[in-house]
Amino acid sequence: MSETNKAMIEQYRNSFLSEVEANVEEGEWVKMCMQCGVCSGSCPLGKHWAHPPQEIFMMIRAGKRDEVLTSDSMWMCTSCYNCVVRCPRQLPITHIMHGLATYAKKLGLAPKNQPTARFAEIFWNNMMKKGRVNELKLGLSLYFKDGFGAGIKESLRNKDLGMKMMKAKRMAASEFFGGHGVKDIGGVQKMIQKAQEIEDARMKKFD
Amino acid sequence: MAKREYSYYPGCSSQKGASSSNLMKSVDTMCEELDIQLNEIPDWNCCSASIGYASGSELPRLTLSARNIALSEEHNKNQEIVATCAACWLATKEAAERLKEDESMFAEANQALAEAGLKLQNNTPIKHMAEVIIEDIGLEQIRAGVKKPLEGIKIAGYVGCQTNRPFGIAGESFENPMYLDNLVGSLGADACTTYEKKVQCCGGALAFSEPEKSQEMIKGIIEAAYDNEADMIATPCPLCQANVEIYQDQINERFGTKFNIPVVYYSQLISVAYGRSASDAALDGQLIAAKKLEDIASK
Structure with a gap:
């Protein structure tokens, strides 16, 4: 169990809701949920959620910390905002789901090998290298995420698509060597590091 | 002089050799026809789309968009920002709104931006190109x-x-x-x-x-x-x-x-x-x- 997770359990022993309100993006909205279920019925991937949003909200209030944070439900969010615009109480559900996923990952509780968690991490790291996403490397990292053998197989499976994209000039082999990027990448990286420090410090304020 | 001028945020996929380079090119053509001048935000960065969240939490993500808005405010003064990518537009507009609603988050974003020598005023409207077509120009004129x-x-x-x-x-x-x-x-x-x-x-x-x-x-x-x-x-x-x-x-x-x-x-x-x-x-x-x-x- 990660140290951060241990510290958080100690701190919020009796109230997972307080923990979510303090540490999860837009978490202060959770108690506003009136359990109508419109979000769950509106989600395009609804049938794939072990616990749809409405249930997640109630589980938070019932203190089901492990069940919520280790769930792969939040990782099913496609960011379509259907739930957000339909919620009668205007909860920013998409952001709360993202926030719960981020928090679970930070505590080391996100399910291992959850494909969207892994892809999101690959995406973020790819972007942080040059300040812009390198689509070619993003695709390759995704193919090779499970090792070299699986990577070759996956690349071959997608070979035709890759060739078509290159022919349409919507993918460029040259992106492998350098490619697009921000000039002041040093500034971007320092800025993000600072933002992360500020946010981490804010989380500790509730000690 | 062009009839309309905007500060342009094309986004990662609208670059040469990227997956929506055809959007970029057709937008350029369309804007020539509609007498719109797009001034690219110098040195813009990725907004982290709707997927960066697993590794990039709230403030880092908002700061990424804040940098683009700050650059636009510095270099493309008094021009509304226009994005052609849904995710770019959403992330940028969302960041602008969140930082307007939350003063302490706004101060924090500016503290992070200072590391890159930038300052956010956050008084720039953020538009989607569809709004330019439908609202600014209007279908009658189209x-x-x-x-x-x-x-x-x-x-x-x-x-x-x-x-x-x-x-x-x-x-x-x-x-x-x-x-x-x-x-x-x-x-x-x-x-x-x-x-x-x-x-x-x-x-x-x-x-x-x-x-x-x-x-x-x-x-x-x-x-x-x-x-x-x-x-x-x-x-x-x-x-x-x-x-x-x-x-x-x-x-x-x-x-x-x-x-x-x-x-x-x-x-x-x-x-x-x-x-x-x-x-x-x-x-x-x-x-x-x-x-x-x-x-x-x-x-």
Whole structure:
């Protein structure tokens, strides 16, 4: 169990809701949920959620910390905002789901090998290298995420698509060597590091 | 001098050799025709889309967008920011609103921005190019400039998610926005007004991480276009375009369908209707050729 997770359990022993309100993006909205279920019925991937949003909200209030944070439900969010615009109480559900996923990952509780968690991490790291996403490397990292053998197989499976994209000039082999990027990448990286420090410090304020 | 001028945030996929370079090119053509000057935000960065969240938490993500707005305010003074990518627009507009509502978060973002020598004022409107077309210019004026009406083409207007929610176009409903159909009509084409999947999610970034689940949704989006007897699908969103066009082979393999329907951008429709060539309209960027548009372009 990660140290951060241990510290958080100690701190919020009796109230997972307080923990979510303090540490999860837009978490202060959770108690506003009136359990109508419109979000769950509106989600395009609804049938794939072990616990749809409405249930997640109630589980938070019932203190089901492990069940919520280790769930792969939040990782099913496609960011379509259907739930957000339909919620009668205007909860920013998409952001709360993202926030719960981020928090679970930070505590080391996100399910291992959850494909969207892994892809999101690959995406973020790819972007942080040059300040812009390198689509070619993003695709390759995704193919090779499970090792070299699986990577070759996956690349071959997608070979035709890759060739078509290159022919349409919507993918460029040259992106492998350098490619697009921000000039002041040093500034971007320092800025993000600072933002992360500020946010981490804010989380500790509730000690 | 151009009639309208905006600070332009093209985004990662709208770069040379990237997946929506055809959107970029057709937007350039469309803007030439509509007398719009786009001034790119110097040294803009990625907004982290809607998928960066697993590693990039709230403040780092908001700060990424804050940097773009700050750069725009410094270099493209008093110009509204215009994005052509749904995710870019959403992330930027969302960041602007969140930092307006939350003063302490605004101060924190500026503290981080100082590391890059920047300062955010945060008083710049953030627009989607669709708002420029529909609200700033208006469909009456768009219609008036048509040189080659897109006659005989039936088009399913696929608005998608993030161009439509949570912000969308003023006065339009989230469930049945009409502006894309109206635009299609004003260009002389035939809009499939009963296209029921017009705001259905394509899976977004999950098309990469959860291909099976996403392709099931994309299948529905394409099937409904065929059911409505559409010749092609048109969309404002680069990820919608890519997801719905490029996986048709994989979907055919997975579900035994025989899909082969072109998916184009509204900017390509306008470019062709305004008399520009197939190449100017970036029709050579299609994986599935939009034959009927090519025919009109070469007339």
